[in-house]
Amino acid sequence: MTVSFIASLSEILGPRGFTRDADMVDPWLTDWRGRYTGRALGLASPADTGEVAQTLALCAEHGVPVVPQGGNSGMSGGATPDRSGTALLLSLRRMNAVRSLDPQAREITCEAGMILQNLHAAAEKEGLRFPLTLGGKGSATVGGLIATNAGGTQVLRHGTMRAQVLGLEAVLADGSVIDTLTPLKKDNRGFDLKQLLIGSEGTLGVVTAATLRLLPAIGGRVVMWAGMDRITTARRLLLHCQQRAGELLEGFEILPAHSLRAVLDHLPDARAPLAGDHAWHALIELAAGRGEEDALLPLAESLLAEAFEQGLVEDATIAASETQSEAFWLLRESISPAERAIGPAMQHDISVPVARMADFVEHAVGKVEARFPGHEAIAFGHLGDGNVHFHVLAPPGADRARWEAETGEAIASFVHNLVAEWQGSISAEHGIGQAKVAELERLGDPVALAVQRSIKHALDPHGILNPGKLLAPRGATP
Amino acid sequence: MTVSFIASLSEILGPRGFTRDADMVDPWLTDWRGRYTGRALGLASPADTGEVAQTLALCAEHGVPVVPQGGNSGMSGGATPDRSGTALLLSLRRMNAVRSLDPQAREITCEAGMILQNLHAAAEKEGLRFPLTLGGKGSATVGGLIATNAGGTQVLRHGTMRAQVLGLEAVLADGSVIDTLTPLKKDNRGFDLKQLLIGSEGTLGVVTAATLRLLPAIGGRVVMWAGMDRITTARRLLLHCQQRAGELLEGFEILPAHSLRAVLDHLPDARAPLAGDHAWHALIELAAGRGEEDALLPLAESLLAEAFEQGLVEDATIAASETQSEAFWLLRESISPAERAIGPAMQHDISVPVARMADFVEHAVGKVEARFPGHEAIAFGHLGDGNVHFHVLAPPGADRARWEAETGEAIASFVHNLVAEWQGSISAEHGIGQAKVAELERLGDPVALAVQRSIKHALDPHGILNPGKLLAPRGATP
Numbered sequence: 001m002t003v004s005f006i007a008s009l010s011e012i013l014g015p016r017g018f019t020r021d022a023d024m025v026d027p028w029l030t031d032w033r034g035r036y037t038g039r040a041l042g043l044a045s046p047a048d049t050g051e052v053a054q055t056l057a058l059c060a061e062h063g064v065p066v067v068p069q070g071g072n073s074g075m076s077g078g079a080t081p082d083r084s085g086t087a088l089l090l091s092l093r094r095m096n097a098v099r100s101l102d103p104q105a106r107e108i109t110c111e112a113g114m115i116l117q118n119l120h121a122a123a124e125k126e127g128l129r130f131p132l133t134l135g136g137k138g139s140a141t142v143g144g145l146i147a148t149n150a151g152g153t154q155v156l157r158h159g160t161m162r163a164q165v166l167g168l169e170a171v172l173a174d175g176s177v178i179d180t181l182t183p184l185k186k187d188n189r190g191f192d193l194k195q196l197l198i199g200s201e202g203t204l205g206v207v208t209a210a211t212l213r214l215l216p217a218i219g220g221r222v223v224m225w226a227g228m229d230r231i232t233t234a235r236r237l238l239l240h241c242q243q244r245a246g247e248l249l250e251g252f253e254i255l256p257a258h259s260l261r262a263v264l265d266h267l268p269d270a271r272a273p274l275a276g277d278h279a280w281h282a283l284i285e286l287a288a289g290r291g292e293e294d295a296l297l298p299l300a301e302s303l304l305a306e307a308f309e310q311g312l313v314e315d316a317t318i319a320a321s322e323t324q325s326e327a328f329w330l331l332r333e334s335i336s337p338a339e340r341a342i343g344p345a346m347q348h349d350i351s352v353p354v355a356r357m358a359d360f361v362e363h364a365v366g367k368v369e370a371r372f373p374g375h376e377a378i379a380f381g382h383l384g385d386g387n388v389h390f391h392v393l394a395p396p397g398a399d400r401a402r403w404e405a406e407t408g409e410a411i412a413s414f415v416h417n418l419v420a421e422w423q424g425s426i427s428a429e430h431g432i433g434q435a436k437v438a439e440l441e442r443l444g445d446p447v448a449l450a451v452q453r454s455i456k457h458a459l460d461p462h463g464i465l466n467p468g469k470l471l472a473p474r475g476a477t478p
Numbered sequence: 479m480t481v482s483f484i485a486s487l488s489e490i491l492g493p494r495g496f497t498r499d500a501d502m503v504d505p506w507l508t509d510w511r512g513r514y515t516g517r518a519l520g521l522a523s524p525a526d527t528g529e530v531a532q533t534l535a536l537c538a539e540h541g542v543p544v545v546p547q548g549g550n551s552g553m554s555g556g557a558t559p560d561r562s563g564t565a566l567l568l569s570l571r572r573m574n575a576v577r578s579l580d581p582q583a584r585e586i587t588c589e590a591g592m593i594l595q596n597l598h599a600a601a602e603k604e605g606l607r608f609p610l611t612l613g614g615k616g617s618a619t620v621g622g623l624i625a626t627n628a629g630g631t632q633v634l635r636h637g638t639m640r641a642q643v644l645g646l647e648a649v650l651a652d653g654s655v656i657d658t659l660t661p662l663k664k665d666n667r668g669f670d671l672k673q674l675l676i677g678s679e680g681t682l683g684v685v686t687a688a689t690l691r692l693l694p695a696i697g698g699r700v701v702m703w704a705g706m707d708r709i710t711t712a713r714r715l716l717l718h719c720q721q722r723a724g725e726l727l728e729g730f731e732i733l734p735a736h737s738l739r740a741v742l743d744h745l746p747d748a749r750a751p752l753a754g755d756h757a758w759h760a761l762i763e764l765a766a767g768r769g770e771e772d773a774l775l776p777l778a779e780s781l782l783a784e785a786f787e788q789g790l791v792e793d794a795t796i797a798a799s800e801t802q803s804e805a806f807w808l809l810r811e812s813i814s815p816a817e818r819a820i821g822p823a824m825q826h827d828i829s830v831p832v833a834r835m836a837d838f839v840e841h842a843v844g845k846v847e848a849r850f851p852g853h854e855a856i857a858f859g860h861l862g863d864g865n866v867h868f869h870v871l872a873p874p875g876a877d878r879a880r881w882e883a884e885t886g887e888a889i890a891s892f893v894h895n896l897v898a899e900w901q902g903s904i905s906a907e908h909g910i911g912q913a914k915v916a917e918l919e920r921l922g923d924p925v926a927l928a929v930q931r932s933i934k935h936a937l938d939p940h941g942i943l944n945p946g947k948l949l950a951p952r953g954a955t956p
Contacts, residue, residue, distance in 0.1 A: 184902065184903050185864050186638060188910070190679075190926075191678055191933060196674055198670070199670060200668070246767065262507065267905060290726065351662060352662070425662050425664070425665040427666045432666070451656065451671055455674075455933060455936055455937075458936035
């Protein structure tokens with residue numbers, strides 16, 4: 001069976017499109033954080049949607065599992081095959097063309113393998129921008145961003161990837177092609193299959209192309225840094241910014257003193273934006289379109305002056321140049337590697353209702369540190385989205401492997417239980433992948449899980465699309 | 479079987495919740511346009527979600543079809559049962575409570591039976607607004623608006639109902655309850671079931687409550703009326719308005735001379751906004767938040783002055799008062815009844831890509847009038863959404879019944895074929911209901927239809943939820 005499958009696949013894809021050479025395949029069998037490693041019976045790199053369709057039809061015929069992969073920069077192991085070696089790794093990276101770009105309609109249609117950074121560049125060339133960015137922009141692809149409904153630092157104003165997708169093209173488990181690339185602003189012809197595919201992590205279909213919305217390029221931005229006593233004060237500052245700046249508020253990120261210290265230790269040339277010590281820090285960006293950018297600085301100044309008066313900030317500064325703005329953002333974007341350099345930590349990507357996040361963090365930090373003595377809990381990130389990255393750091397000097405094995409899982413369960421009590425999500429933006437299947441099974445709404453399994457079975461009856469990801473198989477016990 | 483079903487249902491719902499009295503039931507068996515009439519074995523009006531769940535569980539047990547109904551103001555017969563009399567009519571109107579309203583988070587959670595007009599009022603009391611409105615606001619309910627992904631005149635800026643729904647609660651075919659009412663701005667725990675239910679027309683579940691987003695009340699608005707030579711000029715004016723007013727552009731509706739004349743004949747007190755004759759008219763609204771409304775009038779004046787210079791308008795005026803603004807909007811909202819008063823017409827609710835709609839209308843009017851001599855084709859509505867209502871009027875003096883029987887269907891097919899050629903939608907905002915099932919079957923993407931049927935079968939294996947609506951049954955021939 002495998003022999004005839006491989007011969008047929010080689011014929012469909014040709015030598016550039018299919019390889020079993022370990023030097024070519026192995027680099028893609030481990031996720032970028034190095035947490036998961038699998039095996040595959042080969043790497044397929046189709047050149048176009050027709051080849052993807054033929055590949056999936058062949059896999060369906062032979063019952064061969066398929067693991068779709070974009071930039072392999074996901075956080076939950078969703079693009080890494082299991083260890084059985086029975087799955088075909090299906091890379092979309094070769095399909096990276098811009099099919100069309102309409103500057104007037106502000107729409108781009110591109111293939112799934114297009115890298116986010118290149119999408120930014122293509123938009124910029126037309127005086128436009130694509131309003132979603134994240135740390136992995138140099139490798140993350142459009143298809144992966146859609147499959148995981150990616151977030152990032154611009155969600156506050158512009159929404160997640162779901163809000164950017166106007167249409168998409170995808171190949172289903174039987175090799176048939178869904179094409180909704182032509183964007184219609186209004187279309188009520190039944191269930192919105194596009195919405196179903198977004199965030200489905202390759203378990204319902206393989207995204208091959210998308211039409212995305214673009215926005216006018218910004219005319220300018222003003223980036224601020226503020227220090228404050230408590231995260232609940234940061235929450236009040238956020239409300240103040242939303243009230244004063246409205247639609248101009250482009251970003252609002254928070255970090256605790258611990259994270260800033262870690263970043264300053266990690267980046268030799270970095271400087272603290274403020275002279276004094278503060279328990280919490282907020283990075284705030286205002287952005288405006290061309291012709292409106294002159295209003296930003298006066299707005300930022302009066303916004304901060306009022307914040308001082310109201311006791312919302314202990315100290316604050318406005319970046320004096322674009323270079324300094326970049327430097328402020330670099331501090332924020334370096335938290336993950338800086339914290340990683342300190343030592344082992346359990347990382348949780350969680351959300352609760354926006355209004356409750358500050359209270360949740362205060363509550364959860366206290367609970368976690370009481371339950372796990374010697375550990376430190378820190379939260380940073382997208383306060384304006386009700387989404388923080390909640391890290392629990394091992395005691396100094398802990399042995400990573402032993403600590404992860406002995407305590408890590410207990411910490412994750414404890415944190416996720418708290419999140420569930422507060423009606424939040426154990427995966428705000430990183431997805432379920434293989435990392436959180438068991439936890440979703442344990443804590444998810446059984447009705448929602450049953451419906452999801454029904455849909456999965458309806459669209460992929462033989463379970464060949466990214467098996468073991470997102471959903472535990474029917475009848476499996478957690 | 480029916481006897482025991484009715485006894486059990488009476489016990490669950492009590493005398494206020496279930497009736498078979500024809501005086502109570504019959505008014506709800508005909509859609510409001512009087513196009514469809516059905517029969518039902520009774521009218522269920524549950525008081526809460528628990529009663530809806532028990533009702534559906536009982537219906538599942540007995541194989542009794544269920545037709546959910548809100549305000550019964552849909553345009554496609556989606557809430558009218560068939561003539562068999564085997565279905566239970568399930569009204570959500572009794573469930574009309576506001577469960578909570580959080581002014582700071584700008585969120586309201588209300589039950590499915592809440593009437594749109596009352597939702598507007600509840601928001602206004604808190605200095606907020608709900609940014610979706612339509613002609614049937616006095617009867618349309620939140621549940622119906624969600625089930626049909628309703629549109630209206632504010633989609634240009636604020637999106638359809640889909641964009642307003644932050645969370646929902648629904649009862650599924652087996653009586654189980656999905657609850658996603660707690661809104662999380664970011665949540666990547668698998669397929670977005672909320673999105674699947676929005677626009678599913680009661681075929682996958684019964685919406686019982688929703689959490690909706692609210693916006694700050696507007697501080698003021700400026701309403702303009704412009705006359706021009708061609709619809710393609712109106713399209714250029716729209717682009718000009720978008721470029722100059724950006725986010726402040728709240729509405730952009732068009733109507734041809736024919737529709738304005740019809741409205742002026744129909745409304746005795748109405749006056750034409752402009753003195754001269756124009757082939758096309760545009761109704762344009764700018765709106766701004768509190769504190770920003772003073773900028774609107776100067777913006778409107780310069781915007782129109784530039785439009786004159788560029789030859790985009792033949793004449794234009796700005797409403798001098800809120801009363802006149804209301805009068806302008808009344809002209810727009812009266813097109814449907816005014817056109818109806820003239821004589822029989824086939825009405826099509828269609829969309830194509832926004833950028834192509836003006837060209838489409840010119841093309842389609844010519845084609846239709848050439849193919850059906852003596853008929854007049856007119857298009858009006860939401861040019862900014864790529865969605866017009868395309869009416870084909872019978873020749874003067876035509877007998878309605880005979881004309882509808884002999885020519886009506888041929889016209890609808892002809893128009894829908896044109897829409898399909900232009901990659902548009904045969905239902906932009908009114909849904910499929912029972913009115914367009916056959917046309918969707920004829921013109922829809924077979925892959926998409928197959929997937930929709932798979933999902934329907936997975937979630938409602940016995941086909942009890944709103945049978946015959948939206949999708950033709952599996953294996954049925956169109």
